[in-house]
Amino acid sequence: xxxxxxxxxxxxxxxxxxxxxxxxxxxxxxxxxxxxxxxxxxxxxxxxxxxxxxxxxxxxxxxxxxxxxxxxxxxxxxxxxxxxxxxxxxxxxxxxxxxxxxxxxxxxxxxxxxxxxxxxxxxxxxxxxxxxxxxxxxxxxxxxxxxxxxxxxxxxxxxxxxxxxxxxxxxxxxxxxxxxxxxxxxxxxxxxxxxxxxxxx
Numbered sequence: 014x015x016x017x018x019x020x021x022x023x024x025x026x027x028x029x030x031x032x033x034x035x036x037x038x039x040x041x042x043x044x045x046x047x048x049x050x051x052x053x054x055x056x057x058x059x060x061x062x063x064x065x066x067x068x069x070x071x072x073x074x075x076x077x078x079x080x081x082x083x084x085x086x087x088x089x090x091x092x093x094x095x096x097x098x099x100x101x102x103x104x105x106x107x108x109x110x111x112x113x114x115x116x117x118x119x120x121x122x123x124x125x126x127x128x129x130x131x132x133x134x135x136x137x138x139x140x141x142x143x144x145x146x147x148x149x150x151x152x153x154x155x156x157x158x159x160x161x162x163x164x165x166x167x168x169x170x171x172x173x174x175x176x177x178x179x180x181x182x183x184x185x186x187x188x189x190x191x192x193x194x195x196x197x198x199x200x201x202x203x204x205x206x207x208x209x210x211x212x213x214x
Contacts, residue, residue: 042088042110043211045161047078047174056205059174059182064089064209066111067179072138076119076184078174087111087136088214094141094152106140107154107161116140121150121163121186131173131200134184160210175204184209 045064049056062078063086069075079086091105107119120135141151153164163169163186170187177183185204200206 042090042214044082044086044214045089045209046082046212047172047207048160048210050171050206050208053205055202059205059207062174062182064184065181066109066117066136067181067183069135072115074117074136075179076134076136077179077181078184079181082212085112087117089211091154091156092116092140094154104152104164105154106151108140109136118151119154123150123188126188130188131185131204132188134172134186156211160208172207172209173200173204174207175201177203 047059047062049060059078062080063082065077065079065086066074067077088110090108090110092108094104094106109117109119111117115138117136117138118140120137122133122135125132135149137149150163155162155164161172173185173187174182175185177185
């Protein structure tokens with residue numbers, strides 16, 4: 014295809030894509046903030062952190078946290094997905110507006126840490142299960158009184174924040190399959206159990 018033809022084609026498709034992206038937002042936008050679960054002395058450093066992203070590859074990031082809410086804190090919203098949350102009539106992807114034309118989403122990286130009882134949360138470009146995210150869970154999210162939940166595996170033991178790989182607190186989740194087999198166990202002192210609370214924009 015001639016470069017000029019490709020550019021003209023792209024210029025006609027981009028407004029449609031952006032309009033469709035805007036129509037995906039089915040909830041009021043919010044930022045996600047940590048709320049430390051009770052009875053975790055000495056872990057106050059994990060309280061009131063704001064979700065952000067840390068680039069790990071093309072169209073891939075890890076979910077991390079910063080101490081301050083800024084104008085670059087990702088705007089989050091739920092958008093319908095093609096999976097069904099257990100005990101729910103509808104299922105949603107946890108999507109993000111990172112300030113570019115492409116929506117991003119939480120990707121629950123199940124089975125990354127074999128036999129571990131916690132796994133990392135990634136943020137990938139695009140929505141739904143793509144070839145890049147086919148081995149990961151992308152649907153099953155919903156909000157309740159304790160914040161963002163994930164119900165794709167039939168119950169959700171919760172979110173974990175750890176000082177791990179990037180020099181920033183990083184988001185993980187208790188893996189429900191291992192939770193059932195091995196129990197939650199004791200978290201390392203560099204980790205804490207948290208809720209992810211929406212702070213509406």
